[in-house]
Amino acid sequence: MKITTKTMQVLLGLAFLGAGGSKLAGVDQMVDEFDRYRYPQWFRIVTGLVEVSGALGMLAGIFRPVVAPFAGLLLAATMAGALATHLRIKDPVAKMAPPTVLLILSTAVLAAHLTGRARVSS
Numbered sequence: 001m002k003i004t005t006k007t008m009q010v011l012l013g014l015a016f017l018g019a020g021g022s023k024l025a026g027v028d029q030m031v032d033e034f035d036r037y038r039y040p041q042w043f044r045i046v047t048g049l050v051e052v053s054g055a056l057g058m059l060a061g062i063f064r065p066v067v068a069p070f071a072g073l074l075l076a077a078t079m080a081g082a083l084a085t086h087l088r089i090k091d092p093v094a095k096m097a098p099p100t101v102l103l104i105l106s107t108a109v110l111a112a113h114l115t116g117r118a119r120v121s122s
Contacts, residue, residue: 005118006062008105013059015102016075020051037085050078058109065118072110079103 023030023044034044054075061068082099112118 002118005068005109005112008109008112009058009062009068012071012075012102012105012109013055016051016055016058020048020053020055023048024052037089039085047078050074054078054106061109061113065113068118069110069113072106072108072113076103076106076110079106 026044030044030048031041034041054071057067057071057074061071079099079102083096083103086096086099109118
C-alpha cells in the first residue's frame, strides 16, 4: 500500500500544481471558467493558492507522512466545493469527472494515512 499511496501523492501533487498554477497565472481558460461560475477573480487566486498549497503538502507528505493527511483533507474539501459549483451551474456530468477523480484520490490518501496503511511496506 505504501507504494500505491506515494504514487497517488505524486499524481495529486503534480495535478494540483498544474491546476493551481494555471489559476494563479491567470490562464485565459481559468479566468473564463471563474466568470462562468459567477465567482469573482480574487476567488480564482485563493483557489489557486489552496491547490498549490495542497499539492506541496502532498509532495512533502512523501518525506514527512504526517503532512499528507492534512493535504488530503484540504484537497478533498476543495474538490467537494468544485463539485458543488458544477452542480450549482448545472454543468454536464463530463465536466464533473476531473474533480470527482481528484476527490476520490485525495480521500484515499487521507484514509490510507489515517488507517496506517500508508506506512506498511509493500
